[in-house]
Amino acid sequence: MALPLGLGSIFNHAREPNVSYRLDKKAKTIEYTTTKQIDIGDELCIYYGSDDKLWFPMQGDSAIHPRSSPHEESEPLPFGLPVDIEDDSMNGTLKNNPVAPITTKPLFEIVKMLSQEEQEEATGMPITTMKPNQVDVWVVDVTISSLMKSLMNIIKKNGFDTDELKHLKRLKSDCTGKKTMIVTSADTPEALLPQLPNGVGSPYVIQVPKRVANSQEQLARKNTLWPVNYNPRILADEHVWSPEEIGWLKSGIDVAFGAALQAKDAGELPIGVHIKPPPGEIGPVVTTCDARQASGHPLRHAAQVAVRQIAELRSRIEADAAERRNGAAYLLTGLTIFMSHEPCIMCTHGGNRRL
Structure with a gap:
């Protein structure tokens, strides 16, 4: 609660x-x-x-x-x-007052931060850049169509019909009529592959897409490598980190960890905090650490010390009327906080833009 x-x-x-x-x-x-x-x-x-x-x-x-x-x-x-x-009577009493409909933008914006793999699968990326999003599999060429059923039975009997390959079509046909079937992941040593019936070629390794296609563009690109299943879904707004943002993030983490190590060397709890504005913006910057041991105060958490220092910095610079009115100068509003440890409930009420 x-x-x-x-x-x-x-x-x-x-x-x-x-x-x-x-x-x-x-x-x-x-x-x-x-x-x-x-x-x-x-x-x-x-x-x-x-x-x-x-x-x-x-x-x-x-x-x-x-x-x-x-x-x-x-x-x-x-x-x-x-x-x-708690008693059941703990309810609001304004039930008879009509609630006027309010149409406005959502209070929270969902932003999906893409991993390196997802970035390389983003819209517009050519198939040649998808190497990290490919996986090696054992395949065989099948020249006799009647062998398909017996080959599938062999695959299931040996436990090769695993979830990690569920996103792939088992069979691929080319314009010449040649059929190629996936046997299992290339993680399986060749010596452990089962005996295959006559009319089935020797197993060899190829690369196939690692994940299902979530858009028509992904489907078209991935199918050039190997046919995959299509699973459209509603995606959150995608934000791809730029190299500048990644460098900014890494530097913030490094500074926070450095502060934690300095605190440890000083006999303090090894918790470090670094606060700075988003890349390209101007704002206060603070680096500090936990102070519970030195101060003898149980509430001198690193985040609380940092909030106090930010307040002191902002009090020296008179905020303009617009900042005071919309709360831009309140606590850590508009700033990003980097911490070496997850904050407690008390320390999460800093109004920071991003943790």
């Missing part, structure tokens, strides 16, 4: 909220819903509970007695409570 409760903590408290919530104990989820049209400049607020239960004083509306709240009977979000003891 840490993440959904963390999301709930983003909303400020209000006696007349515009965000409601619904707790599902079995699924251990909280669903947040806007209860009216949200206009530009509106603040998203939620009802935490009656004023006497809050850990902060309400300002500006002391004339309203806490007991007059229309949401007095609703329970607050279960901050700090185990999920298995």
Whole structure:
């Protein structure tokens, strides 16, 4: 529940909220819903509970007695409570208010980062660049069509009909009528290949595509090498890392690991952090490490130390009005953080662009 409760903590408290919530104990989820049209400049607020239960004083509306709240009977979000003891009444109470439809772009953008193999199979890449995406297999030429069935039985009997070759058509025919059949992966030594019937040629090794085709263009390219199955799917927006971006990523990782090693040599926990703006952009740069041992403070995690240093850097440079208004200068907004270790839940609330 840490993440959904963390999301709930983003909303400020209000006696007349515009965000409601619904707790599902079995699924251990909280669903947040806007209860009216949200206009530009509106603040998203939620009802935490009656004023006497809050850990902060309400300002500006002391004339309203806490007991007059229309949401007095609703329970607050279960901050700090185990999920298995939460009451069923912990639900938002704004069920009767109509929710205006809001049409906008999705909050999150799905970007698929391509591996080296996928980059070489990307649209427009010629077949000659696909060497890493090919695999060696044993094949045989079959001159007598009636032998196909017995040959398939031999393949299945010897366990050569494996999933790693399921994306390939078993048989290939050329314009002369010659038929070639895949026997098994070339990882199988030739000495372990089974005895083949007369009329079947000697096994030899060729290269075939390593994966199924996901587009018509891939299908056409791969079929020139060996017929493959076609499995169209909805692909996320593909981002191919440029050499400059790859160098930028590697340098960030190297700096973070270097900071971790320096911390280890100093007797500190070996956790390093490096923060910098995206390639081609200007912004604060910080390199630091864990400080729990030196400070004697259990919350001086490396990420927390880095966030503090970024805040100090940004406080020295007055942010313009636009940055203050849209939150561009908030915590690690717009920056990329490189860490030698996975951050804890507390350290993930930095507002960074990418980790």
